[in-house]
Amino acid sequence: MEEDLQILSRSKGGNITAVLIEDFKSLEKISRNVKSIVIIGGGFLGSELACALGRRARDTDLEVIQIYPEKGNMGKILPEYLSNWTTEKVRKEGVNVMANTVVKSAKYQDKKVILKLKDGQTVKTDHVVAAVGLEPSVELAKSARLEVDSDLGGFRVNAELQARSNIWVAGDAACFYDLKLGRRRVEHHDHAVVSGRLAGENMTGASKPYWHQSMFWSDLGPDVGYEAIGIVDSSLPTVGVFAKGTAKDTPKAVTQESGTGIRSESETEEIATSVSVSAGAAASARPPQEGEDYGKGVIFYLREKVVVGILLWNIFNRMPIARKVIKDGEEHDDLNEIAKLFNIHED
Structure with missing residues (x-):
């Protein structure tokens, strides 16, 4: 599934879109002109989009389908009882939620995106949004011989976000040591902003440790x-x-x-x-x-x-x-x- 979804998110043609800022703007227009949209992913972005598009579907003929492998929406974050409640809320918004479902492959044929699911089902739709997260880019580590964390991914850095002399790493690519919670890698906006500023300061000799709880x-x-x-x-x-x-x-x-x-x-x-x-x-x-x-x-x-x-x-x-x-x-x-x-x- 992961390999197939990477292809989806990188595609620039056909009717397949990764949700970047410009894609979000175009998605708003697309949603008014198609009959069906599939959202792959049950995390933050996938669930937010599902609710928003589901509300629009109440007043139109738009079909909104959400597909993800977890048992419920935001199943990796919320306790099970709250994930179950949230899933029912998304359904009430007008979304056809397909939980415990994995996309095996995708192709574009006859002006439709055809998704083949692991259980043998086939879903045909006009448009697919792949909201499946990311993997940090660590190609630099190979040539620079930097350390990559084998469990969490990303560049291992010290308390000052330094990977090696004259090399600092911030944002979701940094695997840092949290003094309270242990070694972590965080993929959220607040962390990217604060760690980025600190890395910049430390490049100028500030030598400040990263302590922020994002x-x-x-x-x-x-x-x-x-x-x-x-x-x-x-x-x-x-x-x-x-x-x-x-x-x-x-x-x-x-x-x-x-x-x-x-x-x-x-x-x-x-x-x-x-x-x-x-x-x-x-x-x-x-x-x-x-x-x-x-x-x-x-x-x-x-x-x-x-x-x-x-x-x-x-x-x-x-x-x-x-x-x-x-x-x-x-x-x-x-x-x-x-x-x-x-x-x-x-x-």
């Missing part, structure tokens, strides 16, 4: 959004604490309140020096219930009793608090108490 965020339409930080991996044990959401607990409401098109300002916020707990939080804090409509909440990702990742579900601009929890690196016996720091029960 965050990422994603929206599934105007009603559901989340921010996350640290190691957010569904294979880890998680504890979630949720509360009933209100009309203001949505990406749309946050954007309208700020008066800008930016949903979050937390990429550049520092670590919180102090935190406060809202009144009445203790009585309502509880883990999620089966079948619950998850309004808003906080999910902790754990290694033993230490929080190594935090995902804020429909809770915005609390990232300084999340950074402090991870920075402290303490063991916690009752995560309901830590959840109170995020004031998720405030009106």
Whole structure:
């Protein structure tokens, strides 16, 4: 599948597109003139596009199909119960979700893209969006004899993002050592911006270590959004604490309140020096219930009793608090108490 999808994403002809900025603009036009679009990928980009196109399909004859190998949308990130809930939300947006499905091959024939699936099914469509992630380019390592991390990929660098004398690496190509979370390679915008700036400073002799805990965020339409930080991996044990959401607990409401098109300002916020707990939080804090409509909440990702990742579900601009929890690196016996720091029960 990976080899076939690389061909899809690199193709410049036919009706196959990788979603770069210019491709996104053209996709908006294409979606108004075709009958069918297939999105390959169930991660951030694939799920965001599926929701957006699904909403458009409500008022048109457009068929939107989403294909991915995981059990549910964002299955590598969200705990299973929340991934299942999210998958049903995407379906309600008008998307034909084909989970647990792998694309074996693709060809262009008779003005259609024909996808052959691993289980033998065939899907014909007018347009394919390959939203399948990336692999870091490490060709330079061969000629320069730089070290590549065999587990995470990317160039291994020291605390100052230096691979070798006079060579620095930033962004998703850098495999760096996180003082709190161990060696990592991060593929998010916040990390690329901050690590890029630091690498540039260190090229001029600053000799500064990289300590930033980068965050990422994603929206599934105007009603559901989340921010996350640290190691957010569904294979880890998680504890979630949720509360009933209100009309203001949505990406749309946050954007309208700020008066800008930016949903979050937390990429550049520092670590919180102090935190406060809202009144009445203790009585309502509880883990999620089966079948619950998850309004808003906080999910902790754990290694033993230490929080190594935090995902804020429909809770915005609390990232300084999340950074402090991870920075402290303490063991916690009752995560309901830590959840109170995020004031998720405030009106």
